[in-house]
Amino acid sequence: MAWFWLILAGLFEMIGVTMINVLHKQQNWLSLVLLIGGFGSSFLFLTLAMETLSMSTAYAIWTGIGATGAAVVGMVFYEEPAEWKRLGFIILVIGSTVGLKLVA
Template sequence: MAWVSLVLAGLFEMFGVIMISQLHRDRNWRSLFLLVAGFGASFIFLAIAMQTLPMGTAYAIWTGIGASGGAILGMVLYGESREWKRIVFIAMILGATVGLKLIS
């Protein structure tokens, strides 16, 4: 259950990052509410995961999901650079995340 909570925390972090971009484009209460809700849910699920998982592992995986997911969403939704070097480093982040799961 802790790993499911951790993945959900990472996904909500990605949603929060998307809502930051949305808030910059459309300054309205709905975007602000969704931003706060996304990051709030992310922290709640991270806290649930950290009841079982070590803090260092949980935090590293949470940030890895958020950072790589945010970069991937930026490429897909906002036309950010898809240069091969960028993709290699995103893959390295994801590989490290999987590695932490395997040794935990």
């Protein structure tokens, strides 16, 4: 169940980061509520995951999901560049996160 909580925490982290961008462009209450809700839910689920998983593994995977997901959301929905160098570093983040889990 801890892995489920951790993946959910990472997805809510993506929502929180995306809402920072949305709030910057559209300053309204809904964007602010979704930003606070996204990060709040992310921390809640990360806390639940860390009851079973080690801090280093949980934090690395949580930040990996959040960073990778935010970059992909930016490319898909906000016309951020999707050049090969950027995609290569996203692959490195994913590989590093998986690698840390394999050795931890």
